Amino acid sequence: MTPPVRMPYVVTVDAGLRDLRAADHLLRTLAAELDLPEDGFGCTHLVRGERPRVVVSLAPGSRAELDDVRGRLTTQAYEVTEGAPDAVGRAVLYPGAGLLRGTMAVEEVLSVSAIDRVTVLGGTGRPRPDTALVTNDHVRPQWQSGELVLTAMPAVGGTLVPFEVPEPTPCCADH
Known part of the structure; x- marks a missing residue:
């Protein structure tokens, strides 16, 4: 699925988390470390299947910010993929x-x-x-x-x- 129109630049981070509280904490930590802009979004997504877990998506405001975020996450050894895993994320970080x-x-x-x-x-x-x-x-x-x-x-x-x-x-x- 595609992310909502307001979030054209998205990466997903899979840190192998099992609960929402840990995912919320990871989103806040990453937003602070990466200096995510205030107009950005950070969401949690439930992944079902053989390996149920919670992944997070980050959506900065521009392609350049996305490239920077992706690069910095990759150097921190996170599993990073392009786009959101689904279009129904639970927003933790969002404007306002x-x-x-x-x-x-x-x-x-x-x-x-x-x-x-x-x-x-x-x-x-x-x-x-x-x-x-x-x-x-x-x-x-x-x-x-x-x-x-x-x-x-x-x-x-x-x-x-x-x-x-x-x-x-x-x-x-x-x-």
Whole structure:
């Protein structure tokens, strides 16, 4: 599959990771080491099959930046391939991600970040623009049909929270 149009320059890094938390950490580390531009994207992708794992993709803003990123990653002995592994990556790094803190109106989330749309799990239509979204400082939208979409769920007091929580309880944690 091809990456979304906003990300024409993409490389995928396979570090053999098995969980999203480690992939998030790797993305932040690589972005800092490589000085990824603020308009760049960093996503996680689940790879299924014989060797299930989580890979990350990095999308700087230009071909020259991509060439630099690819070269530097290769010298660090990462397995690097051209393009994204799929078109449904989970965005960790994206324009405006660092601004999504605390409680914000949905319209503010959309105006300060690269997120195109907010949907409500199990709902029909979009939430009202003035609906409060409690970010928990952890907002992970996903690419869907070329749009960056944040899935939220209803919470206390008519607010919303992102579907993905920062510290999920592992399945069967009480067994």
